Amino acid sequence: MPTTFPKERVARAWFDxxxxxxxxxxxxxxxxxxxxxxxxxxxxxFAALLTIREHxxxxxxxxxxxxxxxxxxxxxKFDQHDQGLQELxxxxxTYWEKLSTSEDLASLTQRAVLESTEAxxxxxxxxxxxxxxxxxxxxxxxNAMEDLPSYYNLSVPWNLRRKExxxxxxxxxxxxxxxxxxxxxxxxxxxxDELADMLVELREQIxxxxxxxxxxx
Amino acid sequence: MRRIVVLDTGPLLTWACIRLLQELxxxxxNRSxxxxxxxxxxxxxxxxQERFSDFVSKADQRLTTSHVVTEALHLRPHSWLYGKSQxxxxxxxxxxxxxxERCLLFKSIQxxxxxxxxxxxxxxxxxxxxxxxxxxxxxxxxxxxxxxxSRLFAALPSDPSFxxxxxKHCI
Numbered sequence: 001m002p003t004t005f006p007k008e009r010v011a012r013a014w015f016d017x018x019x020x021x022x023x024x025x026x027x028x029x030x031x032x033x034x035x036x037x038x039x040x041x042x043x044x045x046f047a048a049l050l051t052i053r054e055h056x057x058x059x060x061x062x063x064x065x066x067x068x069x070x071x072x073x074x075x076x077k078f079d080q081h082d083q084g085l086q087e088l089x090x091x092x093x094t095y096w097e098k099l100s101t102s103e104d105l106a107s108l109t110q111r112a113v114l115e116s117t118e119a120x121x122x123x124x125x126x127x128x129x130x131x132x133x134x135x136x137x138x139x140x141x142x143n144a145m146e147d148l149p150s151y152y153n154l155s156v157p158w159n160l161r162r163k164e165x166x167x168x169x170x171x172x173x174x175x176x177x178x179x180x181x182x183x184x185x186x187x188x189x190x191x192x193d194e195l196a197d198m199l200v201e202l203r204e205q206i207x208x209x210x211x212x213x214x215x216x217x
Numbered sequence: 218m219r220r221i222v223v224l225d226t227g228p229l230l231t232w233a234c235i236r237l238l239q240e241l242x243x244x245x246x247n248r249s250x251x252x253x254x255x256x257x258x259x260x261x262x263x264x265x266q267e268r269f270s271d272f273v274s275k276a277d278q279r280l281t282t283s284h285v286v287t288e289a290l291h292l293r294p295h296s297w298l299y300g301k302s303q304x305x306x307x308x309x310x311x312x313x314x315x316x317x318e319r320c321l322l323f324k325s326i327q328x329x330x331x332x333x334x335x336x337x338x339x340x341x342x343x344x345x346x347x348x349x350x351x352x353x354x355x356x357x358x359x360x361x362x363x364x365x366x367s368r369l370f371a372a373l374p375s376d377p378s379f380x381x382x383x384x385k386h387c388i
Binding site: 039041042047048056057058059130132133136139140143145148149150151152153154 | 253329330331333334350354367371374375376
């Protein structure tokens, strides 16, 4: 924790551009991962899990550098967050790619799509089975999706067969890959929570010491 | 295959703003900070401006909603664009001329199943997402919903019929 404090105006800038936004996004990362929502998206990236620097706009980058210069103990924690994210990405990608290329998932998807087309007529879904759908269903499985809203093209097959799709997670080789992804997710959540707590504590100390409000509504 | 771009508020404003900056011959170095006022979090070097303009202007069709148009014209007081609002509005109308504007009423948005999204993200987001889905449905065209809104991006799972793309991903 800080041995030297910034002055009031600098503290305000740290709060507004670095500490408050980071606390918010770290809590959000943790909240999503607690629900097993990796926010994975085709063609292969996280939608809401980012590195510390990517979470902030470039114009906040210099304030972030200043925070790190004066509070070097944060750097190790930020690095830990980013390394945890990298590890998580590798494991989630492997899990998603394995599902995307799985014959079992392809045939289950094809069956569900054809069955939905017959059951529902044209409806929202009107252009037959395509091989690329498997990657999308794999995304929904990886993110443990609930029912899809009706406007999604794969909503009928997904919602009808969701339990079967999700059950694939418990069969090999997916169960092992899922476990590896969830281990990395848990480790990452712990880091995100600890980091958020650390930033809250730091913010509190600076706020009380300098009489600077945490937010200026 | 035709390429269709559905524009959310940030990208529509950015496109019109780039036109204005070119016309006023604002120095390249200054353009970056002006564009960052519209899309915080992006670095707008000359290369990014060119890539963005190409991505939007070379599409076969550009679409937006009347909600987006209305939101885009609420310029932020004290911003650079606000100071140039008269000149900006003419450029804005110029890009609107090259963009097809659709008016989606709340009842039709709701009837299409987007009522829940409207509750969570607001009617402007729901309308623009509804437009992208409707436009992509049953067509072989490549439809891209372009937005700066990372919250909207994170809220939507992928769909095989169209892609939702953050501006930073297309530049």
